[in-house]
Amino acid sequence: MTMQHDILIRNATVIDGTGAPRRVADIAIDADRITAIGDLSGHMAARDIDATGLIAAPGFIDVHTHDDRILFSEPAMRAKVSQGVTTVIGGNCGISLAPMPVPVKRPVTPPLDLLDASGDWYRFPTFASYVAAFEATPAAVNCAHYIGHTTLRAITMDDLSRAANAGEILAMQALVAEAMEAGALGVSTGLAYPPAIAATTEEVIEVTRPIAAHDGLYATHMRDESAHSMEALDESFAVGRALGVQVLISHHKLAGEENFGRSVQTLAHIGDQRAHQEICLDCYPYEASSTILTAAHAKVSPRTIVTWSVGAPEMAGRELADICADWGCDLDAACARLIPAGAVYFRMCEEDVQRILSWPSTMVGSDGLPHDERPHPRLWGTFPRVLGHYARDLGLFDLETAVHKMTGLTAQEIGLPERGELRTGFMADITLFDDRTIADRATYTDPIQPAAGIVLVLVNGAAVWDMGVPTGARPGKYLRRDRGAQRRASVG
Structure with missing residues (x-):
């Protein structure tokens, strides 16, 4: 009897996301699931694809994004699907679009303006309303989100320069509890940013406490990613221990020339602590970071590129040093004239990037900022850069490892059942690419470029x-964390 399928991918080189060696096989898809993998030469399909010479991999999971708003404003999600991403994790660094029970204050407090400096995004009074809106009008990709600690502070506190009081903590706890019931992954923090710097470790623990009952995840842009990284790691670990929850160290890096090479220490410390509690980490494959523009950051960056500016929009994409020269002013004056603004900072070294990226338990996340006028190239190039530049060209790791870091490993750590692997019965999130030609084409001077391959x-x-x-299709689903189901699937 001839089997009929919706889609049949024939003769693909399958890299299944587990880290296992590649193999040649056919993949059958019916509705939204993979229904068979193997020799399907007697099968037929409405769409028959010859994938000879191509890699079939699970769809890539971007574990660190700020895509909360663009999922609605540009649901085709070109920057992500063009590089093979099928799932995005939003609400990172303490910044989430929901909940927003009252309009955001104007001008928008940085770094909340990374979601959009206009502030015209008051729409979701509860986290449940955000999830419902996405499910009613989905994007091209799946998504899951944290609730942001900085967002919580901004909507419950009248003064962000101090620690929260008992009443404010209770108000934030209630919002966290609602979000977890609605399907939030957990809470993220951005303790390095001014609106959260005054938050004590005790505040973070108490605000985040409701995630413990839901096996939530504590994801943190640590308080320091330079000279005091070890202390910041210890604070992150302390929050996880106090709550009994998993900790995710976001976009792990060492910033500043005086800290170059210290990833040897930080990774060893993370590795040692993993013997006592659940810890994971992610990174992006570039030696430049991107966030809001501040004079303090620019002064310690050998090179700074402005990505957007409210004060001088025409300066987006230009080097800060050239702006200073054109305006005949110093860096402080230029930044004061440009802000609110965003920037790319060149403050890391390639050796640390490679060491962190190649660490066995490191996941891949873009940390792309989709609302920047001239974004960091990581928004469009992260995943092809890992596959092409680091795996194929430099041989930092093999292709199976590269794919695992952006699929199976991420699904396991985040707790996304039936995702991240090519397996019969799993959801049909699949990326087909040419490993000979795959490459990131986005650059610092021309950042909005889809990948090759x-x-x-x-x-x-x-x-x-x-x-x-x-294609215009919008089949994305809101995903909920369930590590129990994910683990059962992994051994099934």
Whole structure:
């Protein structure tokens, strides 16, 4: 009897996301699931794809994004599907679009303006309303989100320069509890940013406490990523221990020339502590970071590029040093004239980037800022850069390891059942790419460029990127954390 399927991918080189060696096989898809993998030569399909010479991998999971708003404003999600991403994790660094029970204050307090400096995004009074809106009008990709500690502070406190009082902590706890019931992954913090610097470790623990009952995740942009990284790691670990929850160290890095090479110490410390509690980490494959523009950051960055500016919009994409020269002013004066603004800072070394990226338990996240006028190239290039530049060209690790870091490992750590692997019965999130040509084309001077080598991207069995163009399909689902189900699937 001839089997009929919706889609049949034939002769693909399958890298299944587990880290196992590649193999040649056919993949059958019906509705939103993978229904068979193997020799399917006697099977037929409505769409039959010859993938000879191409890699079939699970759809990539971008573990660190700020995509909360763009999922609604640009649901085709071109920056992500064009590089093979099928799931995005938002609400990072303490910054989330929901809940927003009252309009955000104007001008928007940085870094909340990374979601959009206009502030015209008051829409979701509860986290549940955000989830409901996405489920009613989905994007091309799946998503899951944290609730942001900085967002909580901004909507419950009248003065962000101090620690929260008991009443404010209770108010934030109630919002966290509502979000966890609605399907939030956990709470994220951005303790390095001014609106959260005054928060004590005790405040963070108490605000975050409701996630413990839901096996939530504590994801943190640590209080320091330079000279005091070890102390910041210890604070992060302390929060996790106090709550009995998993800790995620976001975009792990060592900033500043005086800290170059210290990833040897930080990774060893993380590794040692993993013997006592659950800890994971992610990074992006670039030696430049990107966030809001401040004079303090720019003064310790050998090179700074402005990515957007309210004060001088025409300066987006230009080097800060050139702006200072044109205006005939010093760095402090230029920054005062530009802000609110965003910037790319060149403050890391390649050796640390490679060491952190190649660490066995490091996941891949873009940390892309989709609302920047001239964004960091990581927004469009992160995943092809890992596969092409680091795996194929430099040989930092093999392709199976690269794929695992952006699929199976992430699904395991975040707790996304039936995602991250090519397996019969799993959801049909699949990226088909040419490992000989895959490459990031986004650069610091020309950052909005789709990658080379991505042939086809399926989300829940529907094509969202096909031969270099978005299809317009919007099959994304809101995903909920369930590590128990994910673990059962992994051993099933």
